[in-house]
Amino acid sequence: MTREQVLDLYFLDARHKLVEVAAFLDRAQRARGRDDFRLQAFHAALAELAGGRQQKAKRVLLAFSDLTTQPVARAETKGACGAARTRPAQPQRRRATPPVSP
Numbered sequence: 001m002t003r004e005q006v007l008d009l010y011f012l013d014a015r016h017k018l019v020e021v022a023a024f025l026d027r028a029q030r031a032r033g034r035d036d037f038r039l040q041a042f043h044a045a046l047a048e049l050a051g052g053r054q055q056k057a058k059r060v061l062l063a064f065s066d067l068t069t070q071p072v073a074r075a076e077t078k079g080a081c082g083a084a085r086t087r088p089a090q091p092q093r094r095r096a097t098p099p100v101s102p
Contacts, residue, residue, distance in 0.1 A: 021046075041083035 028039055045063035049056055066084035076085075 037085045038081065038083045 025042075028035075041064050045060040048059035048063055053059065064083045
């Protein structure tokens with residue numbers, strides 16, 4: 001598929017989603033209170049989009065992921081919240097695929 005074909009097929013949908021993200025960030029910025037781990041993860045994911053590196057989808061998903069391998073002693077909630085509460089600086093994890101190159 002050519003770049004023009006990709007743009008013809010997906011540009012308007014991606015544009016719509018980007019406007020939705022901007023609206024979400026505006027609402028979060030206007031709201032009272034402090035940022036929590038979800039908004040921090042969201043900003044980390046956005047930073048992955050801003051760079052010229054490849055595999056953006058993978059990098060965005062990793063920004064929301066809990067990379068720890070040790071099980072927790074007790075679950076804090078009954079459901080997923082979409083982002084890891086803590087992100088270790090140097091995660092200890094097994095790699096199923098080779099590391100992503102810069």
